[in-house]
Amino acid sequence: MxxxxxxxxxxxxxxxxxxxxxxxxxxxxxxxxxxxxxxxxxxxxxxxxxxxxxxxxxxxxxxxxxxxxxxxxxxxxxxxxxxxxxxxxxxxxxxxxxxxxxxxxAGRLAALLSPVPPRLRVALSHDTLLTAALAGRPEYEVAIAGSAEALARLAAGSVEAAGFHFGARSPEPGSLFAAVFADPALVVEPLFLREQGLMFAAGNPLGLADVADIARTGARFVNRQRGAGTRIWFERLCREAGIAPESIRGSESEEFTHQAVAALIASGAADIGMGTRAVAERFGLGFRRVGEETYFLAVRREAEGDALASLLDAVRGLSRVMIGYAPAGREPVG
Structure with missing residues (x-):
């Protein structure tokens, strides 16, 4: 390993x-x-x-x-x-x-692995920490999807587990996210807390501080795909600011990972986007914190086992040392 x-x-x-x-x-x-x-x-x-x-x-x-x-x-x-x-x-x-x-x-993680780990199909909203934790684990069949799509796949039975987030302390009543927590066939594990915010060029040359600044200046925004938890959060910020999301220049764009958003900003093809602190640091971008959210993993009860326990241990260990993350177990700070 x-x-x-x-x-x-x-x-x-x-x-x-x-x-x-x-x-x-x-x-x-x-x-x-x-x-x-x-x-x-x-x-x-x-x-x-x-x-x-x-x-x-x-x-x-x-x-x-x-x-x-x-x-x-x-x-x-x-x-x-x-x-x-x-x-x-x-x-x-x-x-x-x-x-x-x-x-x-490497020695500690190797000791946690089951000798013959079961294969588990997982759909995940993209995350840097989780991608690192899953690297080199052939017992998992991983597909990257937006949070809503990952949960839809779980509901359809095409995967046994789904990783998701929704950028709020509690899901909206009647939403797909609320239904997951109410489903007795599922175990929902809080994996970690992570910081999300606005990513922009180092030095923040346009002086962008919030959604209102993006709309006012006409800055080029990079959006995430429909159903992504980050996009859901951004659209909520727009509503709270009294701004129509479609009035933001670039709101129609769709990228499928935080890295893709950061790469466009780092290349100068865009001015600002929303993503995690970890990705902003990796690309040398400026970062203005919007809040902290919990990333969850929903698993079918019959799929629980040693392999999943090993993954949870690895993820929680990384959350203690990776920048922009913290172990789950307390309320997110908005």
């Missing part, structure tokens, strides 16, 4: 906070390529986003880290080069500890 732990360091400064891993990746790429355009291409981000990160880093540090020279591309300043070397040394020193932690975690 291969387990990978992602360590994300942060540096607190007088004027802000700097995520170390994205900062090092960008400084290292600029040092190699001597071109922000080439560096951004290699990192999979837009040219504008790369300069936005550099500007944010310089604003937080109060010192220039890169300089653009006519006819010679972009080079790190002496300070930027020293910072890049310091970060390289720090990450290199962390590597043995991370490898040791990975080995220990």
């Amino acid at each position: 291969k387990v990978t732990l992602k360590v994300v360091g942060r540096m607190r400064l007088t004027d802000g906070e700097v995520a170390l891993e994205p900062a090092f990746a960008l400084l290292d790429a600029v040092a190699r390529e001597r071109s922000v355009q080439a560096a951004s291409r290699g990192l999979g981000i837009s040219y504008r986003s790369a300069w936005g990160r550099i500007a944010a880093l310089e604003a937080a540090l109060g010192r220039p880290v890169a300089v653009k020279t006519k006819g010679h591309g972009t080079a790190l300043t002496a300070f930027g080069a020293e910072l890049r070397d310091a970060l390289a040394e720090a990450f290199g020193a962390c590597a043995p500890a991370v490898a040791a932690s990975e080995a220990r975690l």
